[in-house]
Amino acid sequence: MAYNILLIGSGNVGSRHLQALVKIPFKIQIDIIEPKKSAKELSISRLNEINYDEKTKLIVWHDSYNSKIPKSSVVIVSTLSKGRSDLLNQLIMDGHTRILSEKTLCQSKSEFDKIIKTCKKYGAKIWVNTNPRCFASYKKLKKLIPKQSQVNMVVNSNPELGMGTNAIHYIDLFSWLNDDYDIKLDGAHLLDLLSNKRGTDFIEFSGTVMGILKNHAIFVMSFLDNYPKSVTVKISTNTSDFYIDETAGTLLQIKKNKCKSEKFTFEHVSSLTKKIIMDIIASDSCCLPTILESYNGHLELFRIFNHHIFKKTKKRVNLCPIT
Numbered sequence: 001m002a003y004n005i006l007l008i009g010s011g012n013v014g015s016r017h018l019q020a021l022v023k024i025p026f027k028i029q030i031d032i033i034e035p036k037k038s039a040k041e042l043s044i045s046r047l048n049e050i051n052y053d054e055k056t057k058l059i060v061w062h063d064s065y066n067s068k069i070p071k072s073s074v075v076i077v078s079t080l081s082k083g084r085s086d087l088l089n090q091l092i093m094d095g096h097t098r099i100l101s102e103k104t105l106c107q108s109k110s111e112f113d114k115i116i117k118t119c120k121k122y123g124a125k126i127w128v129n130t131n132p133r134c135f136a137s138y139k140k141l142k143k144l145i146p147k148q149s150q151v152n153m154v155v156n157s158n159p160e161l162g163m164g165t166n167a168i169h170y171i172d173l174f175s176w177l178n179d180d181y182d183i184k185l186d187g188a189h190l191l192d193l194l195s196n197k198r199g200t201d202f203i204e205f206s207g208t209v210m211g212i213l214k215n216h217a218i219f220v221m222s223f224l225d226n227y228p229k230s231v232t233v234k235i236s237t238n239t240s241d242f243y244i245d246e247t248a249g250t251l252l253q254i255k256k257n258k259c260k261s262e263k264f265t266f267e268h269v270s271s272l273t274k275k276i277i278m279d280i281i282a283s284d285s286c287c288l289p290t291i292l293e294s295y296n297g298h299l300e301l302f303r304i305f306n307h308h309i310f311k312k313t314k315k316r317v318n319l320c321p322i323t
Contacts, residue, residue, distance in 0.1 A: 002029055003026070003073040004031065004072045004073050005029070005072060005073060005075075006069060006074075006075040006076070007031070007032045007033070007075075007078065008065065008075065008076065008078060009033070009034060009039070009078035009079040009102075010032050010040060010042070011034075011036070011042065011078070014032075014034070015039070015046045016046070016269040016270040016273075017076050017270075017273045018032070018043050018046070019047065019050055019270040020270050020271060020272065021057075021076075021273065022047065022050070022053075022057050022059075023050075023271075023274045024274055024277065028057060028058075029059075029070070030057065030058070030059045031060045031062060031070060031072070032059065032061050032062065033062045033064065033065050034061065034062075034063075065091075067094045071094075071095045072096045072098070073280075073281055074098045074099070074100060074280050075099045076101075076273070076277075077099060077100070078102050080198060080323045081103075081104045081106060081107050081202075081323040082319070082323070084101070084106055085106040085111035085114065085115055088118075088126065089114060092119065092122045092124040093118065093122065096124075097122060097123060097124035097125065098124070098280055098284070099124065099125070100127050100129060100277070100280070100288070101126055101127070101128055102128075102129050103129055103294075104301075104320075104323055106298075107319035107320045107321070107322075108318060109299050111319075112291075112299065115291065116292070116295070126290070127280070127290060128168075128172075128289050128290075129288060130169045130172040130173075130289060131169075131267070131269070131272055131288060132170070132172070132173045133173055133176045133288075133289070134267065134272055134287040134288065135265065135267045136265060137244075137264045141251070144253075145177065146238075146239060148215075149237045150178070150217045150237065151174070151177040151178050151217050151235060151236070151237055152218045152219070152235070152236045152237075153170070153173070153177070153217075153220070153234065154220045154222075154236075155170045155222070155233050156222050156223075156227050157222075157227055157229075157230065158223060158225070158227045158229045158230075159192075159205075159223045159224070160229055161223065161229060161231065162196075163204060163207075163209075163221070163223035164322035164323075165196075165322065165323065166231075167209060167301055168297055168298065170219075170221055170233070171185075171211065171221075171297040171300075174219045175297060177235065178213050178215060180214060180217075181294075181295075181296050182213065182296055183211045183212070183297055184211060184212055184300065185211045185300040185303070185304050186304070187303075187305065189208040189209070190207035190209065190305075190308045191206045191207035191224075192205075192207070193309065196321075196323075198323055201321060202321045202322060202323050203309070203321045205305065206223050207222070208222040208224075209221045209304065211300070230245060230246070231247055232244065232245050232246070232247075233246065239255060240254065241253070242254075244264050247266075249265065249266065250264055251263065301322070302320040305322060
């Protein structure tokens with residue numbers, strides 16, 4: 001049996017998804033929608049970097065989406081957030097009911113609510129690609145945390161790495177570690193608005209975002225100019241502290257004044273997506289958060305970022321300009 005995978009967008013992230021898809025160890029057809037010649041060329045060049053069984057992978061290119069494209073086993077939506085909500089709704093109405101979407105899922109509460117309504121009407125499922133929780137290193141760490149523990153998290157990085165782009169990854173990780181997705185955020189300590197490398201439709205942020213859960217677990221994320229261009233994460237419970245440098249690939253656990261060091265492996269889309277898609281096909285589930293699990297974190301980011309934009313520019317925005 002051959003499965004159909006639909007990939008929408010084959011730019012930087014989409015081409016990494018494609019590298020993972022061709023490593024799936026059974027026959028699949030991959031329909032790719034990509035209107036930009038440069039993005040298509042990037043995907044082809046990245047396919048040429050790896051070895052895979054070309055006989056079991058049929059790749060079909062399309063310049064635009066239309067309802068005649070074969071019904072998919074899974075869709076991967078790797079477009080920018082602007083306009084994605086309309087695309088997701090159309091895909092579901094056309095019968096594509098299992099979707100892996102890049103973050104940020106959309107740009108407003110009204111868009112998010114409409115997507116959820118469409119999912120319920122058509123029996124669709126969407127998973128959001130905030131994937132640190134899928135890393136083997138974080139899975140192993142979670143197993144070391146006693147059940148129902150309060151898990152605090154501090155994330156530090158540099159604004160050049162993109163606070164708006166990355167915030168949802170760590171909010172989801174924090175929520176997953178605490179098994180609680182009802183986070184409340186505070187953006188009072190956000191600083192400058194910055195340009196976004198993905199274009200003038202989007203902006204970036206600097207400063208600090210804080211959050212809290214019902215169990216009083218605290219989340220602090222700072223992207224400041226004096227911090228190095230790496231990502232460090234401190235995870236604390238009442239029994240252990242974990243110091244992680246995602247960029248350097250190190251994890252240090254301190255428990256009862258004893259120190260244990262081991263390797264931390266940052267896992268990339270080009271490898272993770274293979275297992276995620278295979279899990280969805282096999283069990284209709286995967287390690288990623290569902291849109292319902294991701295809902296509150298998205299809405300809180302929309303709220304604090306939109307408020308900060310108004311505070312800085314005196315302009316109200318309806319669509320949060322992050323992707």
